[in-house]
Amino acid sequence: MKCTNDEGVLKLKHGSYGYFIGCTNFPKCKTTINSKEFIKNILSKEGVNIYCWKRECWKCKETTPVYAYLINYQLSKYIKEFEQFGDLFGPDHSSEDEITTWMLANIPSIKKMYSKTVGAKYPANTCVNCGVLQGAFMIFSEPDSLFCILGDHLEDMVWKNISYNEIFK
Numbered sequence: 703m704k705c706t707n708d709e710g711v712l713k714l715k716h717g718s719y720g721y722f723i724g725c726t727n728f729p730k731c732k733t734t735i736n737s738k739e740f741i742k743n744i745l746s747k748e749g750v751n752i753y754c755w756k757r758e759c760w761k762c763k764e765t766t767p768v769y770a771y772l773i774n775y776q777l778s779k780y781i782k783e784f785e786q787f788g789d790l791f792g793p794d795h796s797s798e799d800e801i802t803t804w805m806l807a808n809i810p811s812i813k814k815m816y817s818k819t820v821g822a823k824y825p826a827n828t829c830v831n832c833g834v835l836q837g838a839f840m841i842f843s844e845p846d847s848l849f850c851i852l853g854d855h856l857e858d859m860v861w862k863n864i865s866y867n868e869i870f871k
């Protein structure tokens with residue numbers, strides 16, 4: 703994405719106050735965008751993509767759908783560096799964000815499950831056939847994570863596009 707002020711390119715940077723979006727011509731150009739604002743603007747415009755793909759349940763061997771969202775992937779279309787910050791906007795095992803809350807309320811196979819590995823309950827995909835946990839959350843920490851499986855086919859895996867206002871109430 704081009705800088706609003708000159709010919710520079712806007713990049714995601716990490717400074718002493720956390721993440722921010724700044725121009726490649728810094729310090730000549732001091733244009734910055736608050737990354738929270740940026741995320742809000744993009745998601746208000748684009749909505750949040752929920753991705754779905756099918757995998758074989760490790761327990762019953764039947765096929766089950768699993769769901770994920772990848773905000774950073776959506777944002778990386780505008781600012782490439784978002785790709786590299788997989789956990790900048792995403793769930794971890796201790797917190798629950800608005801998108802996760804939406805998924806828990808709207809997708810029956812996403813449930814709060816106890817994981818021995820994690821030692822706590824957290825929202826997870828479960829098998830639609832036998833109910834077992836399909837792995838740590840939907841996305842990042844799995845060896846067979848969404849990124850590895852889908853690669854460039856992610857766009858074909860959009861299950862639903864949810865408007866910003868429906869999720870961030």
Ligand SMILES: [Zn+2]
Pocket residue numbers: 705706707708709710711725726727731732733
């Ligand atoms: Zn600039």
Ligand SMILES: [Zn+2]
Pocket residue numbers: 759760761762763764766829830831832833834
């Ligand atoms: Zn199963």
